Amino acid sequence: MLVLSGLAAWGVPRRAAAWVGVTGAIVGSLVGLIPAIHVLADGTTVAAQAPWNLPLASFAIAIDPLSAFFLLPVFSLSALTAVYGFGYLKHHRGRGRAGTPWLWSNLLTASMAAVLVARNGILFLVAWEVMTVASYFLVTFEHERKQAREAGRIYLVAAHIGTAFLLVFFLKLAGPADTLDFNRFLQGGPGGIAGTLFFLMLVGFGVKAGFVPLHVWLPEAHPAAPPHVSALLSGAMLKMGIYGILRFLPYLGAPPSLWGWTLLGVGLGSALTGVLYSLAQRDLKRVLAYSSVENVGIIAVSLGLGLLGLTYDSPPIVVLGFGAALLHVLNHAAFKGLLFLGAGAAVQSAHTGDLEYLGGLLKRLPSTGWAFLLGAVAIAGLPPLNGFVSEFLLYLGAFRAVANLTPPAALAGACTIGGLGLVGGLAAATFARGFGIAFLGEPRTQAAHRAHDVAPSLRLPMLVLATACFVLAFASLWIVPALRPVLAVATGIPSAILAAEVASVGTTLISLTEVTAGFLLLLLALAGLRKLLLVRRAVATSITWDCGYAAASPRGGYTASSFAQPALQLFAPMLGTRVTNLDPLGPFPTEASLATATPDSFRERVFGPLGRELARQLARFRHIQEGRVQIYVLYIAVTLVALLLYEFARVR
Amino acid sequence: MSVSAGLTLVLSAVVSPLYLGVIQRTKSFFAGRAGPPIAQTYFDLFKLLRKGAVYSGTTTWVFRLGPIAGPAAGLAALSLLPQGPAAAPWSFPGDFLVLIYLLAAARFFTLISALDTGSSFEGMGASREAAFSALAEPVLLLSIAAAARSTGQTSLSGIFAGAGAALSRGAAPVFLLLAVALVIVLLAENSRIPVDDPSTHLELTMIHEVMVLDHSGPDLALILWGGSLKLWILGALIVGLLLPIRTGHPWIDWLVFAGGMFVLALVIGVIESSIARLRMNRVPQFLVGGGAFAVVALALAMR
Numbered sequence: 012m013l014v015l016s017g018l019a020a021w022g023v024p025r026r027a028a029a030w031v032g033v034t035g036a037i038v039g040s041l042v043g044l045i046p047a048i049h050v051l052a053d054g055t056t057v058a059a060q061a062p063w064n065l066p067l068a069s070f071a072i073a074i075d076p077l078s079a080f081f082l083l084p085v086f087s088l089s090a091l092t093a094v095y096g097f098g099y100l101k102h103h104r105g106r107g108r109a110g111t112p113w114l115w116s117n118l119l120t121a122s123m124a125a126v127l128v129a130r131n132g133i134l135f136l137v138a139w140e141v142m143t144v145a146s147y148f149l150v151t152f153e154h155e156r157k158q159a160r161e162a163g164r165i166y167l168v169a170a171h172i173g174t175a176f177l178l179v180f181f182l183k184l185a186g187p188a189d190t191l192d193f194n195r196f197l198q199g200g201p202g203g204i205a206g207t208l209f210f211l212m213l214v215g216f217g218v219k220a221g222f223v224p225l226h227v228w229l230p231e232a233h234p235a236a237p238p239h240v241s242a243l244l245s246g247a248m249l250k251m252g253i254y255g256i257l258r259f260l261p262y263l264g265a266p267p268s269l270w271g272w273t274l275l276g277v278g279l280g281s282a283l284t285g286v287l288y289s290l291a292q293r294d295l296k297r298v299l300a301y302s303s304v305e306n307v308g309i310i311a312v313s314l315g316l317g318l319l320g321l322t323y324d325s326p327p328i329v330v331l332g333f334g335a336a337l338l339h340v341l342n343h344a345a346f347k348g349l350l351f352l353g354a355g356a357a358v359q360s361a362h363t364g365d366l367e368y369l370g371g372l373l374k375r376l377p378s379t380g381w382a383f384l385l386g387a388v389a390i391a392g393l394p395p396l397n398g399f400v401s402e403f404l405l406y407l408g409a410f411r412a413v414a415n416l417t418p419p420a421a422l423a424g425a426c427t428i429g430g431l432g433l434v435g436g437l438a439a440a441t442f443a444r445g446f447g448i449a450f451l452g453e454p455r456t457q458a459a460h461r462a463h464d465v466a467p468s469l470r471l472p473m474l475v476l477a478t479a480c481f482v483l484a485f486a487s488l489w490i491v492p493a494l495r496p497v498l499a500v501a502t503g504i505p506s507a508i509l510a511a512e513v514a515s516v517g518t519t520l521i522s523l524t525e526v527t528a529g530f531l532l533l534l535l536a537l538a539g540l541r542k543l544l545l546v547r548r549a550v551a552t553s554i555t556w557d558c559g560y561a562a563a564s565p566r567g568g569y570t571a572s573s574f575a576q577p578a579l580q581l582f583a584p585m586l587g588t589r590v591t592n593l594d595p596l597g598p599f600p601t602e603a604s605l606a607t608a609t610p611d612s613f614r615e616r617v618f619g620p621l622g623r624e625l626a627r628q629l630a631r632f633r634h635i636q637e638g639r640v641q642i643y644v645l646y647i648a649v650t651l652v653a654l655l656l657y658e659f660a661r662v663r
Numbered sequence: 664m665s666v667s668a669g670l671t672l673v674l675s676a677v678v679s680p681l682y683l684g685v686i687q688r689t690k691s692f693f694a695g696r697a698g699p700p701i702a703q704t705y706f707d708l709f710k711l712l713r714k715g716a717v718y719s720g721t722t723t724w725v726f727r728l729g730p731i732a733g734p735a736a737g738l739a740a741l742s743l744l745p746q747g748p749a750a751a752p753w754s755f756p757g758d759f760l761v762l763i764y765l766l767a768a769a770r771f772f773t774l775i776s777a778l779d780t781g782s783s784f785e786g787m788g789a790s791r792e793a794a795f796s797a798l799a800e801p802v803l804l805l806s807i808a809a810a811a812r813s814t815g816q817t818s819l820s821g822i823f824a825g826a827g828a829a830l831s832r833g834a835a836p837v838f839l840l841l842a843v844a845l846v847i848v849l850l851a852e853n854s855r856i857p858v859d860d861p862s863t864h865l866e867l868t869m870i871h872e873v874m875v876l877d878h879s880g881p882d883l884a885l886i887l888w889g890g891s892l893k894l895w896i897l898g899a900l901i902v903g904l905l906l907p908i909r910t911g912h913p914w915i916d917w918l919v920f921a922g923g924m925f926v927l928a929l930v931i932g933v934i935e936s937s938i939a940r941l942r943m944n945r946v947p948q949f950l951v952g953g954g955a956f957a958v959v960a961l962a963l964a965m966r
Contacts, residue, residue: 370781373723384725384775393768394761403764406804407757407817414811418965425808425961429954432804435764436797439771443793447778452786453721522755526739530765533735534728537885541731544881549715555722555780556876558866569778569786577794581947 032113036093036120040086043124047082050074054496058130067191068133076496078127080337081254084344085127085247087479089120091472092239095352098468099239099359112152116240119145119248126251132181132191136174139251143170146248149240150232162231169228173218177255180211184262196262205263209270212259213277220252222311223281224613226304230288233300234364238355239472241296245303245351246344253310253340257333257501260318268322268419275315275423279430281308284613286437287582290444290575291609295354295364298445299347302390305438306343310336312427313405316412321502323420329502330512331408337494337501339401342483346389346398349476353383356469357449360462366445366571371454375462380450382473387442389480392435395527397483403523404491404516406431437578444574453565485528488520572607579609587612671749672741679895680704680888682928689932704891711884719877721781729776729875730882733889736769737896745820746899747920748913756817759807763800766852766893770796773886777874784866788873791943795851795858795870798950803848805957806841810904812964813837819903826907840960842905846930847953849897851946853890856935858946868943898927 050057058073074082093116100112122145125138147170151163181191183204188195214225221229229249233241260266285304292298317332356379357372358364373380389396405427412424454460464470483490495513499506579588588609595603684701691698700706718726740762745751751758774793777785811817813834814825830838851858854871866873875886902923910916941949 371721373725388768388771391771392764393771394764395768399764403757403760406760410757410760410808410811410817413808413961413965414815414817421812421965425805425965428804428808429801429958432801433797435767436793436800439767439774440793440797443771443774443778443789447775447786447789451723451725451775451779452781519755519757522753522758523761526742526753526758526761526765529742530735530739530768533738534731537731537735538727541727541881541885544712545716548880551715551717552720553717555719555782556784557782558784565781567783568781569783569790574786574790574793577790578797581794581798 032117033093033097036113036117037090039117040090040093040120043082043086046074047079047086050079051076051083051493051496054499060130063131063134065133067185067189069131069190069192070134071130071192071194072128072134073130074128075500077254077257077500080494080497081127081250081340082124084250084341085120085123088243088246088344088348089116091348091475092116092243092352095242095355095469095472096237096239098466099237099355101466102359112149112237112240115145115148115152116243119149119243123247123251127254130193132185132193136178136181139174139177142248142251143167143174146232146236146240146244149244150236152237152240153235156235158231159235162228162235166228166232169218169225173215173225176211176215176218180208180215180259183208183211184259193262206267206269208263209266209273212256212263213273216252216255217277218252219255220249220311221281221304221307222252222277223284223304223308224617226281226285227611227614227618229304230292230297230300230611233303233351234294234296238296238351238358241299241355242348242351245299246348249303249307250340250344253307253314253336256314257336261501261503266318266322268319271315271317271319271322272423273315274311274318275426278308278311278313278315279426281305281311282434283308283430283437284585286434286441287579287586288609288611290437290441291579291586291588293366293571295357295366295369295445295449296351298366298441299350299354302438302441303343303347305434306339306347306390309402309405309431309434310339310343312431313339313401313408316405316408316423316427317502319412319420319423320408321504323416325412325416325420326504326508326512327515328408328412328416328420329504330498330509330516331404331411333498333502334491334494334513334516335401335404335408337497338404338487338491339398341490342389342397342401342480345476345479345483346386346396349382349386349473349480350390352469352473352476353379353386356465356473357383357462359469360465361456361459363456363458366448368456369449369454369459370452370456370565370568371450371459372462373450375454375459376450376464378464378470379473382470382477383450384446385477385480387446389484391439391442393439395484395531396480397487398480399527400484400487400520400523402431402435407519440575440578444571448569448571448574452568455565455568485524488517488524491520492517576607585612587615665750665752667749668752671746672738672752675741675746675895675899676738676892679891680708682895682898682924683891685925685928686932686935689929690936693933693936704887708884708887711879711887712881714880716880716882719780722779722877726776726779726877727882729773729779730878730885730889732769732772734885734892736765737889737892740765740896741892743819744896744899745823745903748909748916751820754818754820759819759822762819762896763803766896767796767800769889769893773874776878780877782877784873785876787867788870791870792874795946795950798947798954799848799851802844802950802953802957805954805961806844806848809837809841809957809960809964812961819900823903823907824909826904827909830907834964837960837964838905840956840963842901844953844956844960845897845901845904846934847949847956849894849901850931850934851950851953852897853894855931857938857941857949860940898924902927 056075061070063069122138122142129135129138147163147167151159153159184196185191218225282305285301289298289301313332313336317329320328320332389398392398392402409424409427413421492513586609591606593604683704688698742752743758743762774789777789810822813829814822816822816825859870906923908919
């Protein structure tokens, strides 16, 4: 349709093509948004079909409310990050072809859109692969750095393991049908293999979404990519995994309670692991990458609770769970996009993302600092911004389960409440630290001292996303009712019940918005009151209280590592923080040092050894592949003869 | 918003500093001192409000945001709290979540305004506060979940109204356990002994006080008021859950509520006078202990 042709046309690479790339991205995205909004407003489905001469394949595409909903963050973020990228990539001119990043980022947008509209398994997988490859090249954009190459390699391996699971998933789901068109999937219901299918789907999409322990690629890939790409990867591409789960769950039939519990458990594990590692990181972009794991975990918890609502036949829980998941998808796109762009601006102006070398950036990058603070409040799930609204819906679902349902569902609610409470507190600590250490206090290095605000093309997207955080919070009372067609597709509960439940959530959100708006007004009123009190009084400027020790160096300010230490120590066995301590010795100690590092224990303890062992075992087969053409011809001949014999035996 | 609800909001906002005085008098009594007048907090507030202010050259507008966030969040949270016979101005399913997260937002702004000074002391206080409150939050939420389970309600007014019936159905153990958990949260969140000592003198040993070292004048007054609002809110939450007595006569109900608040202040004073402050690395265990009470309460309620 419109979308695909428009997107394909602007992906063309050209030398010095920044203008072409950015215009294409913006125009393509805006054109793509039109049908998406149209479908969401009407609640209808637009479909098209064309034959494709590949086995099992066809060009079956459609935009239903679910696809349209996920198209929103994809296209909005693509347009905004393109503007940011235009300013950011100016500094990288003269290295290779200027059009290359634009080719890949525009191709990434197009492939995400294709994933969302595809209605055939093969088409879906092709789009999925293009998405993976395009994002791989974006991750390894700065391929001179070893870290980026390493990140790209891990990402590629992880993504293909996921795709392998998805391939099996689609073939199983198709059953005896001669096509992988979605509308021909298992009309008689999946029967006994539903559990296997759910598992395949969870792993296949979980790799992309970043569920623990399949998240290992994520904290490597996101920091390695340029910031506008990280924003797109984290804000939109991770959500493709969530979309996949929402899209294919209805094909698997009525969910047993095990599925809901699995998603809930995986989600809580991801959220807690994500937030703890996020708190432990020194690099601002790694903080954000791990916090994506946390937020995807929160989305998974919401989905798990919603699924349990389906199992135990409780529409309020279904609506609140799925509604929280959908709303959090939008919210996370807004604030995580914003934070990655803000972190990118900080890194560009201070030449490092290491929190221990930043500080005092708010005075030097005032507008970036403002935007980053708003993003931090939003992502910590605090009122009055949008992150709070989606977490509120999830909590409310959990509390309703605890208050009104039978013990198994109530237990799920209780686990959600306890887990989310802990995660929420730790997230607030993480982002108080991320913002406070980088943007407040005194600059810890000369580079941070000399930092200055970034170009307007970098500030504009941040401004738009910060506004979006406000709008998504205060317009949630209209947004959630507007999600009704999306919820109808995702949950399949009868429309009369759905309408009533959505309306009651809407009413609750009206009151909630009134109170949070009141909080904002009170803030303004009290600020005014203080201003009034201080009129014509002595307002002096002095130094920070330093116990009378007047020669303090900014390096003496509290560090990011020290800030995180009390919380991390509580979870030390889980995190495996390594402490290298050199105690001062003797009456005149010459040297002393303390170093802490928290590497990803899943990578260190599980996947690293696993990969090495696999490589060792596979090395045994290496003598098969020894490089002489004659031997390879022999292999081919032997295989053919063997196949012939097999066929011969079968026919007889 | 009904008139009585609005009046209650204003009245509790005005009365809340008195609560600190009651606790202080109890502590003085146990220490064998005369102690400051009960209205001492008001004197402090007026003194500070009349003063000018000193700001560190390091700080930005973030530093000035911290002090106003406390009372703003406190007042907004009060509007969600039914007190005595007065209904809450706003009541809806999950209103207590907004209440809890408003207080969390205030804490967040206090944390960043402490970090804005660039001082190591304040960074340390912020770091401790962040870690301990992350543990206190699930305890608070799980306690309310236990109450929600016993009453089958998901709004504060519903829970308070249903608490009486639940108690008569034999939910008393649940409410006792969750009361213990809530008192632990109250002590931790309001920088009380055994978690924190509001009257300590060494920066290195403080948690909350050290975060506001650099605030002065009206800013400090706002912080003080915000703190007393927070104490009042958590106190009223506990009293509302434990004393669900509704006679139908508003004056008697008011008396019961006021009496409950007074007894709670005495209890806090007694706790503060009778036990020593915990070592900093024991505080998490104290909070996890509170969590255990909340979990057992919830498990009992789910039976």
